[in-house]
Amino acid sequence: MSSLQDNTAEALAVVRFRIADHHFAMEARAVEGMSREPGPCGAPLETLLGLPVASDTARRWLAIRGSQRRLGISEPVELDSIAASALRPLPPLLQCRPLLPALAAMALEGAQLSLLLDPCALPDKHTTHNNSELEMQP
Amino acid sequence: MKQLLATMRIRTRLWLGFGLLIAIVLIQSISVLWNLDTVRDRVDGVVNHVQPTVLDAMALDKYLDAANRSLGFFLLSQEEHHRADYLDSLEQIDALLARMQASSMAREDDTVADALQALEGSIATFAAMQQRMLPLAENQTANQPGLAYAAEHLNPLTEQMAHQLSQMIFAERSERSSAERRELLLLMGEMRHAWSSITTSLRAYLAFRNDDFIADLNSHHTLLERHLASMSEQQQLLNLEQEDALTQFHAAYQDFFAYLPGLYEIHSGDRWRTDAWLIRTELGENLEVIRGELDGLLLHLREAIDTQSGEMLSQAEATRMIVIVMMLMALVMALGQAHITAQSLIGRINSLIGSVKQVAKGNLVAEIEIEGEDELADLAHAATEMRNHLNDLVARLSHHAHTVNGAAKQISEAVAGQAATSSQMSSSVAEITSTMEELSASSTQIADHSKSVVDISNTTFENAKRGADAMQQVKSQMEGIQLDNQGSLNDILELGSKSKEISKVMEIINAVADQTKLIAFNAALEAASAGESGKRFGVVAAEIRRLADSVTDSTSEIESKIGHIQDAISRLVINSEKGANGITAGMEATDHTAARLEDLVDAASQTSSASQQISLSTQQQKTASNQVVIALREIVTASSNTAQSINRISDISHEMSELSSELDALLHRFHFK
Incomplete structure (x- = not known):
């Protein structure tokens, strides 16, 4: 995994975090900042993605640029970069039948698969998306 | 700075x-x-x-x-x-x-x-x-000049010609009917119809300004011309009235068509309506x-x-x-203030931890040095006071332990001597008893030995009193040890509370480090959003976050060390409480021994009185020999009890000696002035 100092023009700055043993990332330019308070419009990201909410870890709140929304995610949260060569578009099957709302792309770094989310495409309220298939994956 | x-x-x-x-x-x-x-x-x-x-x-x-x-x-x-x-x-x-x-x-x-x-x-x-x-x-007439022209020039001619045609038809009533006259009347009707069509076409033209109506008017004009020509051919059939009317009609007809071009010019021009x-x-x-x-x-x-x-x-x-410039200034000042505060605290806290570790290892001579006048300096001063107090306490404790040890040895020696005396006394009483039994008949020998018995009983009485005084000294020393031990326990508890205050300071440092990590993350995020221009700032923000992580790790290690110190303090408290319980047991045993020694003094006093009475009642011994033998047997029993008590005192004094040796060994773990 490359560090932030190794950022080049061929790398994408991202905010990394994990939900239920899955690696996720958001573009850093879409994130305005991070705080310890949820604010009036805060909601756990797992709720918006239809995943079980982790309650036993410290939670950070990401402020999304251009929006009043704050997304709650569990520690650890890291500012990192992904090489452009590791980015992969969604396969046609996933584009036709997305497992997660706001899933924009994937990144394959060695044996690790990271899911890239578009925070602007997240639903406003609790989603009824059935992610049982995602929960069954290791 | x-x-x-x-x-x-x-x-x-x-x-x-x-x-x-x-x-x-x-x-x-x-x-x-x-x-x-x-x-x-x-x-x-x-x-x-x-x-x-x-x-x-x-x-x-x-x-x-x-x-x-x-x-x-x-x-x-x-x-x-x-x-x-x-x-x-x-x-x-x-x-x-x-x-x-x-x-x-x-x-x-x-x-x-x-x-x-x-x-x-x-x-x-x-x-x-x-x-x-x-x-x-x-006023449409004033508004349309064509209508005014027609009213002035054409309308009078139209009325006149209509009147002439009607007059020609009306004049036919006075003529006798014939086929020729009917043809003539029909021709006049045709003329009237043609003229009516001409006036109708003219009105339509005035109303609609359409040239088709002029064409209609010209066709009817041609037809009327033809009718007029036919009428001229049959002029011999006309009566005078009809001939006169035809002449006037013809003249007006010429005038009518002479005025028409003027009407056309006015009504087809741009000013045909004044308002428009x-x-x-x-x-x-x-x-x-x-x-x-x-x-x-x-x-x-x-x-x-x-x-x-x-x-x-x-x-x-x-x-x-x-807003942007002020935000950047606030961010730089916040990061700088957090960095300077963390740097100034960490080194001094590490120095203080090293000094406290020396104290925890038992080195009560090591100096706790820290500069400044803030809370850490107060903590260092409090730790120094605690170390000095512990140093004095351990020194005094060591001194008292030596004293107790020596006193315990003296007690053991005294008890050993008393045991020997008691044993000797028992054998003497036994001998007296046997002698009294054997020599009950011999009052003379009894009188001789009664003096010795009085002396021995007096000696026993004095020894017993000395043993009781020694036990009182042991008791007072034990009370001093108990007070000192309680003081040590209080000081250890105060040390525990100070270590908890250090834990609270560690929580504050952890909160500051967590806030610093959050600010560093947001700064790195802004730097990443700024692209190439924010790259160097992103490096600084990442370094600040790494330092905050290092602070968190260091505080975790400090908390772990403080936890070990608190565990050691807890064990020390338990050991001190056990020592206090042992001291309390020792004091109870000392009280019990003192009571037994009091009993021994009383018994010795009774022995002395009895021996004196024996001495004084030598003359009565013969008669009271049986009673003396009984009394001596009681004395033997009391002596046996006394020997047992002295043995117990000896055991207790040995235990005291061992306890004082253990206390001395514990105190040797400390280095003090």
């Missing part, structure tokens, strides 16, 4: 940092409010001065259209409500013009005032047209002038709005730059 920070309290440093941030935010807020006031004034100028004039100008243009439209409808239909609409629109135009002239824009802007003055003249011309237009709608001509020329030009003046006024007002908008945009951009 570090020395200056060390002289400040940690709370003062934190409040100073927050005060600087609040001051920056306050300056930023005042600048933004000042700019917002300026923007509000400009918006007020646009909304309350320029915009009403623009709306009035647009409304004026709308009412001009409405007036023009209503006038056109009224001229076409002559309906009264169109006339009312036209006049109402003129009133609205006058009212709007008056309001615009009274507005602040007209007073403050010379260009607007000049435009409104020009507009007032043009609108006055527009309104004056009503004096010429409205009468035209009520006025609308196309004077009124249209007047409207063009008014619209041009209105467009000029609106263009000037739009330029004024554009100027105000541009200034407002410049003001907003300046406000944005102020």
Whole structure:
């Protein structure tokens, strides 16, 4: 995994975090900042993605640029970069039948698969998306 | 800088940092409010001065259209409500013009005032047209010159020719009917029909201005010419009245068609309707002038709005730059203050931890040195006081342990001697008893030995009293040990509370480090968003976050060490409590021994009294030998009890000696002055 100092023009700055043993990332330019308070419009990201909410870890709140929304995610949260060569578009099957709302792309770094989310495409309220298939994956 | 920070309290440093941030935010807020006031004034100028004039100008243009439209409808239909609409629109135009002239824009802007003055003249011309237009709608003859020409030249001829034709037909009634006369009457009917068609075509032309009606009129004219030719061929059949009427008809007919070209010229020209001509020329030009003046006024007002908008945009951009610069200043100051505070605290805390570790290892001589006058300095001073107090306490404890050890040894020796004496006394009493039993008959020997018995009993009594005094000394020493042990326990508990205060300080440092990590993350995020220009700043932010992680790891290690110290303190408390329980047991045993020694003193006193009584009652021994033997047996029993008690005292004194040795060994773990 490359560090932030190794950022080049061929790398994408991202905010990394994990939900239920899955690696996720958001573009850093879409994130305005991070705080310890949820604010009036805060909601756990797992709720918006239809995943079980982790309650036993410290939670950070990401402020999304251009929006009043704050997304709650569990520690650890890291500012990192992904090489452009590791980015992969969604396969046609996933584009036709997305497992997660706001899933924009994937990144394959060695044996690790990271899911890239578009925070602007997240639903406003609790989603009824059935992610049982995602929960069954290791 | 570090020395200056060390002289400040940690709370003062934190409040100073927050005060600087609040001051920056306050300056930023005042600048933004000042700019917002300026923007509000400009918006007020646009909304309350320029915009009403623009709306009035647009409304004026709308009412001009409405007036023009209503006038056109009224001229076409002559309906009264169109006339009312036209006049109402003129009133609205006058009212709007008056309001615009009274507005602040007209007073403050010379260009607007000049435009409104020009507009007032043009609108006055527009309104004056009503004096010429409205009468035209009520008088079509005056409005259409063709109708006036026809009324003057053609209509009298038309009536005359119709009358001549009727007269010719009416004159046929006096003639006798015949086939020729019927043909002639039919021809006159045809002429009347042709003439009627000519007048109908002329009216249609006047009404609709269509050249097809002129063609119809010419065809009927040709037909009538043919009828007139036929009538001339049959002129011998006409009576005088008919012949005269035909002659007059023919003359009028010639005049009628002589006037027709003039009618065609008037009615087919541009001025066939006066109102339409006025609308196309004077009124249209007047409207063009008014619209041009209105467009000029609106263009000037739009330029004024554009100027105000541009200034407002410049003001907003300046406000944005102020906010960005102030935010960056606040961020840099917050990071710098956090970094300086963390650096100044970590080194001094590590120094303090090293000193406390030395104390925890038992080195009560090591100095605890820390500079400054803040809370850490207070903590170092408190730790130094605690170390000094522990040092004094352990020194005193060691001294008392040595004293107790020596006293215990003396007690053991004394008890050993007492045991020997007691044993000797027991054997002596046994011998006395046997002697008394054997020599009961010999009162003389009893009298001799009774003195020895008195001496021995007196000696026993004195030894027993010394043993009791020694036990009282042991008891007082044990009470001193108990008080010292309780003092040590209190000092250890105070050490535990101080270590908990250190834990609270560690929690504050952890909170500051967590906040620093959050700020460093956001700073790195901003640097990443800034692209290439924020790359170096991102490196600094990442380094700050790494340092905050290092602080968190260090505080975790410190907390672990403090936890070990607290565990050691807990074990020390337990050991001290066990020692206190042992001391309490020792004191109880000492009390019990003292009581037994008191019993021994009493017994010795009784022995002495008895021996004296024996001595004094030597003469009575013979008679009371049996009672003496019984008494001596009781003495033997008491001696046996005394021997057992002394053995127990010996055991207790051994235990005391072992305890004092253990206490001495424990105290050797400490290094003290």
